[in-house]
Amino acid sequence: MTTDPLDPSDTPRLQMQGISKSFGGVAALRDVDFTLRAGEIHGLVGENGAGKSTMMKIIAGVHTDYEGKMLIDGKEVHFRSARDALAAGIGMVHQELSIMPDLTVGENVFLGKQPVTGAGIIDWRSMMSGAHEQLKSLGIDVDPKTRMGDLPIGLQQLIELARVIFSGARIIILDEPTSALSPPEVQLLFDVLKGVRASGRSIVFISHFLDDILSISDTVTVFRNGKLIVTHSVEGIDKGWLIERMIGAGHEDLEESYTGTITLASKPGQPVVLAAEHLGYGRAYTDVTFDVKAGEILGIYGFMGCGQIELARTLFGKIKADTGTLAIDGRKRRLRNTTQARAAGIAFVPENRRSMLFYEQPVYKNVSISILGRISRLWLKPNVERAIASKHVESLSIRPPRAEVALGALSGGNQQKVALAKWLTHRPKVLVLSEPTRGMDVGAKDDVVKIVRALRDEGLAVIVVSAEPETVLSLADRVLVMKKGRIVREFTNETISKDRLLEAA
Amino acid sequence: MTFQQTSTARASKSSLFLRSQMRNIAPFATLILLLIFFSIASPSFATIDNASNILTQISVTGIMAVGLTFVILCGEIDLSVASIANATGIVVAYFTLQESYVNIANIPVAGWLAVALALAACTGLGLVNAFGTTVIGIPSFIMTLAMMQIGAGISALLVRGQIAYNVPDIVSTLGASNVGGFPTIALVLLAFLLVGHVTLTYTRFGRYIYMVGGNREAAEYSGVNVKLILGAALVICAVCSGIAGMVGVAHFGSAQQNEFDGYLLDAIAAVVVGGTSLFGGRGGIGNTIVGLCVLGVLNNGLDHIQIDSFLKILIRGLILLAALIVNVYVQNIRSVERAEGA
C-alpha cells in the first residue's frame, strides 16, 4: 500500500510508530504510523477533525502526552516542549497565526533566536538586515522595522512562514499555510518550498486545497477519523481519488463545484435589500457602490488586503465609513455599532474564527449568544438554548455532535460551522460572510455551499467576501472584483472561470 | 540530544480534572488550611461568637466585592470602590440631622430622601466611570484611579475634617442592629451575594457579562452591546460600593474622611483570592464568597494568635501574592490548553 518516492533503503528523517492520542477520553489519533523522508514534500489531507493538526503538534512538541514512538533519523525521542522540538530541528507554522503583532517584522522573523553581539546585547543591525534578506527571497519587500500588526494579514502569514522556513529546521511543518495568501503569493511560496526540498530538508504540507496538494507534494497521506488511511506517491492520483479516501466513496460529485467554469445568472425582479453608495473608509477602500437583492448571493472577490475585509466590517457597523451611505430596504441607515446592525437585520461572520467564538464556552452558548435577546428577556432558558443548538449541530453535522462540548475542543472546520450556526435561528435580511469556508475540508465546504444556497432560496440576500476564487465561484450569482480598495469589475450573466477572476483582480 | 524516553508520562484523567478545577480548588483548600491552623493555634478562634464576628467583619468588604465581581468578570477593574463607599457614606450623613456639637454645614432632610440622594450620588459617580471608560475610552484602571481621587475630594469637601455620627434610621437598622442575635449587616451581605449570584448565573445580562469578559471582540461580532454591558457593570459596582459605604458608616458609628481606605485592597483581594480571573470571563460570586472567607478568617485569625502586629501586615501581603500567583498560573494553563485546541 505504501510507496516511497525516494530510495527506501535510507533511514527516514522522521518515523512515528503506533501513535495514539486522546483528549479527555475521546480518541483523536488511533495507532498511526507515519513516515517522513529526507528531501520530500509530504502533503497531508483529511476531513476537519481527522487528526492532522494533532499529529503534527505531537511532532512539534506541543502535545507531549501520547502513546507510541517517535524516531528522528532512527533515534528515538520524546519531546517535552515545543522548545525541545525546535532544538531538534523541527519548525511548525500553526493553523492559526501566531505572530506577535506588537513586535517589529524583524523581531518576528528572529523570534526566540535573536542574533547577539559579543556583549550579549541584541544585534539589531544584523537582525534587521538578516530579516530583510530572508523576506526578499520570499518576494516580500517590507521594512523590517514595521510593526507586525500594521501589515495586511497575507503578509503576516508570509512572514510567519519565513520565520520557520529560514529557522534552519530540518523538518518544516506547515498547517494550512495558504489560507490568507493570494494565488501569486501561493506560487511564490511553492517556489521557495521547492528550493527547501532541494536542500534535503523535509516539509509536511497540510491543506484543504487538493489542487495545491497535488501540485506541490511528492507524497500524500490521507487521514480519516484519527486513522492514517493511506500514504501514496503523488504520481497517478487525482482529486477524486483523494476525496474518495478522505470521505469515502459516493462523493465524487463534490469536486464539480470547484473546478472549471460556472455560469452566473442574475434573478431580475427581486427587490434590492441592501444598497451601498460611494462608501469610503480611510485608505482601505474608496467610492464603493453596489447593491444586493433578495434571493441573491453577491460575491466580492479580491486579493487579501484589497479592502474587502474592511468593507465587510462596515456593513456590520464594526467600522464606520467616512463617506457614502448605506440603505437597507430602501431606508438610509447609519450603523453606529454592531447591535444596531443586527437590529437592522444584518448578520456577519468574520474571517477569523477567534474573533467570533468563545473558546472556553460550550457550543450551545456560542450559538445562542447572538439570539439571546429573542430567547429570553430577563431569565436565561438554557433548555431552549440547548435545543436550538442541538438542532443546528445536527443539521450542519457538527462533530462531536454534542452541544455541551467546549468549543475549543472542536476542530477548525467544525468551529467555523458553529460560527455560521449563530445566525441561522432567526433569519437576518442580509448575511455577510467573510471567508466562509476558510479552513474547511471539501465535504464541509460543500455543506456550507448548500446551507448558504438554501438560505438564498429562502429569499435572504447574501454577500460573500473572499480572497479564495473557489469560494466565490462555488457560491456567487454575481461577482464584483475589488482591487486596491475599488470595485474594478462586475460579472453578471456570463460564464467565468478562476483564470478570468484572477485576471481582473 | 537527550530527551526523555518514550514512556508513561501520561497524566491520569483525575489529575486532568484537578488541573482544570484548580481555580476553584486552590482557594477552598487555602480556606480549610487556615481554619485548621487557627483552630489549633487559638482556643478562642473556633467559636460560634467568633464566626458571627468574622461574618460581620467581612460584610462591608463583601458588599463591595459583589459589585467588583461584575467588573472583574468583564476583564476590567474598579479602583474607586472604597472611595465611592466613603463619599456615599458621608453624603448620607451630610443630609441627616447631626448633634449640635458636630461642626458640619450640613442640610438635614427626611431619612428616605437622604438615602435617595446618597444612592443618586453613587449612581452618578458610577455613570461617570462608565462614561469615561466606554464612551471616551479611558482604560478602567486609569479612569477609576481618577475617580478614587474625586471620591476622596467629595468626602473631604463635605466633612471638612470633622466627624458626623448620625445616619437615617433605615441605614442604621441595616448596618448596626441584630435580628434574633444575627447582625443585620451580614443579612444585607447575604442578600447582595444572592442577588449577585442569581443575576450572573441565571439572567441574560449575567451571560453577557461572562461573554464580554471571555472574548470581547466575539461578543461584539455577535451583536452584543459591549459598551452598555461594561458601563452597566461599572454602575452596578459603584452602587454596591455606595450601599456598602452607607451601612458601613452605620456599622462603625461615624462618617469621616479616609474611613474606608483599607477596603479597596480587601475587596479586590476577596474577588481575586476567590479565583475569579483577572482577565475576565471566569469565576463568579461563589468564588468571591470563598475569597471573602479566606480574607475574613485570615484577618480575624491573626488577631487571635500571639504575633507581632507589624508582621501581620506582611503575612497578609504574602498570602495575597500567593493567591495572585495561583490566579495567573491557572490562566496560563488555560491559554496553553487553548493553544493546543486551536
Ligand SMILES: Nc1ncnc2c1ncn2[C@@H]1O[C@H](COP(=O)(O)OP(=O)(O)OP(=O)(O)O)[C@@H](O)[C@H]1O
Ligand atoms: N485541545 C483539544 N482538546 C480536546 N479535543 C481536541 C483538542 N484538539 C483537538 N481535539 C479533537 O481532536 C480531533 C482532531 O482534531 P485536529 O485539530 O487534529 O483535526 P484536523 O485534522 O487538524 O482538522 P481541521 O482540518 O479542521 O484543522 C477533533 O475531534 C478535535 O475535536
Ligand SMILES: [Mg+2]
Ligand atoms: Mg487542523
